[in-house]
Amino acid sequence: MANTSMSPALMELVAERFRVLGEPARLGILHALRHGELTVSDLVEQTGLGQANVSKHLQLLHATGFVSRRKDGLFVHYGLASKDVFRLCDIMCGRLESEAKARQRAIAPV
């Protein structure tokens, strides 16, 4: 990757995926799904978001392949499509830690 060239189209696709994760509400939904599938109502309860809102976010998360969907009678169960989300968040959290440490050093250098 670091050596290959990226077409604008690919860049747009990658950006779109990042943009999907760039929203606390959606991260909240993904986080709530970390231990297994949940229904829309479950997610509404756990995230505190409105039902319509959750549903809309889920459509987007599903369209971009972050969550799986399983219909079961009246209910629809959503789950994480892969562990990639955690890998991505881990990297971001690692970055945040480094930043925090750097700030710490800047304030109270050795």
Place this chain on the structure above:
Amino acid sequence: MANTSMSPALMELVAERFRVLGEPARLGILHALRHGELTVSDLVEQTGLGQANVSKHLQLLHATGFVSRRKDGLFVHYGLASKDVFRLCDIMCGRLESEAKARQRAIAPV
């Protein structure tokens, strides 16, 4: 991560970082920097964006720790602060490939 709970504040911070990457223009800048430092003018030329626009994106990328900044007379040289961006993009590209393959299978199953 998958097991720990995330505070809303941390979630907001992580989302902010993803949001920064969720913009083709900024990915373009980061991509242009993959082989080393460049000045603002270089980036304007390579990305085709306006100068004010590039400058604004660079402020954001710097504030969120994605790029480093080195002043040298009239010029300011920007560079990648770490290789994390590539790791993140690699994961996203991997996801896109899987999706493409899945679509392929859906259209022409074995």
Place this chain on the structure above:
DNA sequence: CAACTATATTACTCTCTGGCTATTCACTCC
């Protein structure tokens, strides 16, 4: 100091999207 250059900032417009309410759709059960 004045002219010049590279970068940053400001002020503005325009588009996009997150959240809301109301409604519709899909399904179950009586």
Place this chain on the structure above:
DNA sequence: GGAGTGAATAGCCAGAGAGTAATATAGTTG
């Protein structure tokens, strides 16, 4: 088939942010 429930959709509004032109800032050079 009709009432009831979970999920999806439509329509609307307000806020965020990307791009741009104009201006300001910082540094160099004559």
